[in-house]
Amino acid sequence: MEFFFEVLIGGLLAGVMYALVAIGFVLIYKASGVFNFAQGAMVLFSALTFVSLLERGVPFWLAFVISLAAMALMAVLVERVVLRPLVNRSPITLFMATLGLSYVIEGFAQALWGAQVHGLELGISDEPLELGGMLLSQFDIFAALTAASLVLLLSWLFNKTRLGLALRAVADDPLAALAVGIRLQRVWVVVWTVAGFVGLVAGLLWGARLGVQFSLSLVVLKALPVLIIGGFTSISGAIVGGLIIGASEKLAEVYLGPFIGSGIENWFPYVLALLFLLVRPAGLFGERAIERV
Amino acid sequence: MSSFNDTPGAAPVSLPQWLRLQAQWHGPDVALRHKHLGIWQVQTWAQVADEVGRLAAGLQAHGFAAGATLAILSRPRPQALLAALAAQWLGGVASLFDPLQPGAEQRPLLAALQPEFVLAEGLEEVQRLHMAQLAPKVLIYLDRRGLSASEAFVEALDYAALLACHPVDEPGLQGPAQHTAFVFYREVGQAIEEQRLSHAELLREGQRLVEREALGRQEEALAARAFASAGQARYLLAPWLIAGFRLNFPENLATRDRDRRELGPTLVAGTRETYTRLHGYALERLPLPGSWARRLVDWALATPSGLFQRHLGHWLVRRSLRDVLGFSKTRSPLLVGDALAPETQAFFEVLGVNVRHWSDSAHWEVPVQPVNTITDDWTGRQSQLA
Amino acid sequence: MFYREAGQFSTRYAQDRRVFALRQDRHGLAALLLVAFVVVPWLGNDYWFSAILIPFLVLSLAGLGLNLLTGYAGQLSLGSAAFMAVGAFATYNFEVRVAGLPLLLSIVLGGLSAALVAVLFGLPSLRIKGFYLLVSTLAAQFFVTWALTRFSWFSNHSASGVISAPPLEVLGLNLDSPAGRYLLTLTIVVVLFWLGKNLVRSELGRNWMAVRDMDAAAAVIGIELAKTKLLAFAISGFYLGIAGALWAFAYLGTVEPHGFDLNRSFQILFIIIIGGLGSLLGNFLGAAFIVLFPVLLSNLVALLPGGLVDAGQVENLQKIIFGALIILFLIKEPEGLARLWQRFRQRARLWPLRY
């Protein structure tokens, strides 16, 4: 029984990471209707920038700020070069554009910082911690707390600030937002920057786990089923979805693995997401629009 | 060249006789094409002769006899042409009216003429007859659409229904060559003038054209806009029947330019309007002034001086321009009626299309007798004079 | 300006339906085929066959496979490589397990197996659209590669799941030489493209485009969405499967499941984006680009003074330029290279007039 819970908790904490990436996704989708495949590349880029700076002896906070600035710069470029020219094109087109974008960012990141694996030490010991008869890694708990505080920060940002207001307006009805004088472009830039910031945090947590390397950009593939389950438009949905995916894939790996073979966590989330879709086509928290003809 | 040579014994003296001859000697050859339902529908000489025969029978059954006049108010369509031939087949006269002429001009004309036998293309034409207070004895329509509403429809006949009759075989013998084949009317001030064309005159003119232009069976002719004109009868219908080439009808006025390019006619019998319109058509579509393309075109269209300019200009511009306009196969570009404006003449000249002018020797006269009865002495006189 | 169209008209609908309505085009195609089948095998060297022509042809075919699904039927897919893998491994198994089965037949059977798998993963498309469908195709992508590595039966229990080509023999003549493999590929590709052209011009093709452009309207005019979509998946799968078999046996010779990973799927998606969605010609153009571009780039880099760009960076550079190009095309020419060609052709047919 403990074992089950340990697996579960481990899974949930992995899910937190998925959730973090998925949140970045949701932000961008809400604000600009773009299904941003490049989110993974952003995670990689930000994390890579950060560690490479550390390795070059830049102090932690400065490195963090610089990486953040880099993400902001990227956001501006993306808005100028990609989003603006493609405004009111089909969602599919925008998606494919972000596919190209992810190539650019990945290529750029690796050209800039090299492709080798960078270790990352955030200075949190990974000592197991005894909690209610279960062993939990301190790092995991730290990660969970970081994620939680990040979510709080975001919800404050969106519900209390003018920016948040603007963003929600844009998300609800871009035209109306324009009408009341909200500058879409600016909102986009901000949102992509925030998404970059979320990506950075996610990148650091993952990086500290598995080392900062190319595979980071693949988390995006896990984020997709998360979004399917949570719905593209709901942050809380992204979190819940992330936890579900994380937990279920670990459990499946451990309990189903022995029967049908190891490595099923590669595809299990998708099958799960599919099942969800067939039952609830709009995800748990998503809104389904009636088709007007 | 012309099938005149391979005719046995006496040469045909009327249009219908030529038609029958073509059908006898070249039955399976293509006589007509009409772009309809997206493709060029084909009719052979045999089919044409048969249809005309049936029509004649149909008309006869409704009291159309030698000397009667069939007024035709229709755009260029095979059926209209065949109806005219059918009337002549019975020794009658076809009188063509152009529905594209403003109704205001036509109404008084029709009102004055009061033709007994009328073929109207469709609803609009029938309505036009009504506005002219026309009550023809026999009204034939080609397109029944919308007619069910109008009252004239009750006794009107469907062209298709007429074809049900059994063909009359002995065509056009009810009358000598001096019989009138076509009569055209126009209104000058208050007076009405007529122009009569006898079979003899048409055949003579046609024969002249056939020989001068060395027209053969392989010609492709496009019957475009000016259908209801003496020139068309002289320089398109008669040669068509004599030389036995193929007469083609475009899908409709909106598509005629595309259709002309598709078809690539070898014989074009156009009026001044035809060529002027084409000239304009080309000008408005040429590359915009100032662009390099336009400079190239202008250079190529400037009357070629050097060998270089002649050849390069030909391959780069003139050759393709000629093709786009549908003239790349045209051997005999004929102009019927008034002469062309010099710049238009020059434009086609440069493209290697030198439009040849055939003056429409029109004799407009005030009718000697009430127009809805036939007199032949005038046309007889004409034929003796020539 | 090379077109002389006057006098080319149809008196029957059959003539009007011809794929190449204009004589000039028909002659051009004939010449092209002549070159491809006679001149090239005669002149070409092994490097060109194995490194350029064969992959180019196979990728064109794969592009067509995806284009039928995405470009014509409007169903986005990221699982192309999976269906290629199924085709390759199925063909392989038919070859090793059924004695004396002719090569072409087992390739076709491979294609059919891929079609089956494609239909299976296409089923969700009956309920879900757009991005949601990506999940299904990605599921295919990951599940298939997993299954093929996991169960060694598929690779006939060979170590590390690598399969290698059977002797390529058609009607008794051996095609193992590069030229032979080229001809085998070329023949299959030509036949399948001819079939594809007929398909997209048939009722089914129109229904696909109808579903793509507006599925609500398509349903109202009586098009059966389910049947239409599933057929798109099946036929697309069939094409991709055969492409996979050729990729494995005519091009690489030996292949493992990870030769058909997600990147391959992306590659094929890029082919149709660059080449042109909803165009047959586009698949060739896109494939040619994808195959030639890296070669050109590396040659260019080689030209640069040594050390300016080191070999390791070339790959990154490639990625950047590729990604940038994708975005550029989506912005400037969403219909890809094929559209550029069509526009040129339109101008040429009307030259010197503008419209």
Add this chain to the structure above:
Amino acid sequence: MIQTAATHLLELNNISLSFKGVKAITDISFRVAEGEICALIGPNGAGKSSLLNVISGVYQAQEGHIRFDRHQRRRQRAHDAAVQGIARTFQNIALFKGMSVLDNVLTGRNLKRRSSWIEQALGIGRARAEDDRQREAAERVIEFLHLQPWRDVPVGKLPYGLQKRVELARALAAEPRLLLLDEPMAGMNAEEKQQMSRFIVDINRELGTTVVLIEHDIGVVMGISNHVVVLDYGRKIGDGSPEAVRQDPEVISAYLGTRH
């Protein structure tokens, strides 16, 4: 109730429809006689389009049932409606923008297909002969609506008025018994409207197709229709001949009085 003698092609009985609890249509019943032109009028949001969507099977009514010809039903898929011979056009044009005019019209005939897709792909069996028949039928529709000059133009490139006509052509190509037109003349100038009404009347007269149409232009409605049904806030407030409806005080107060 009008023309009770005539055979009724379409019969709506107590149809009700609501989205997420919001009533769009409340208990509507009326009958459409074979061969008539029936106009649905009413202010915006009166539920006209929703009603059309119910008839053509795009929406499913929660209550009531529809009888078309002999088929009695509560809910049915759009496909079934098409099979039974109901064709329609949409308020905001729903053409297949990527395809030519001819291809769009041809899609309208997909239910007339008999040969399988394999036969068509390989060009064997009855496929070829059928291709000819389908093409000819499509061409007849194109001719009927005077679309020849644009046969090969992608519909996306056509002006609005023409697109409306192409959509009508696509519906007509299915040789429907009942034709539903959702604001066929919306956003057209007087000339275009007149031409379109001409077409609708011709379709009704020459092809004997029963027409149900939604139109705001009262002049047009009174001109071409011989049966008018008036809706307001999802309820039927008038039903009868144009003259009768024009007199009806309730209708006047609800609609005719106020221009929309």
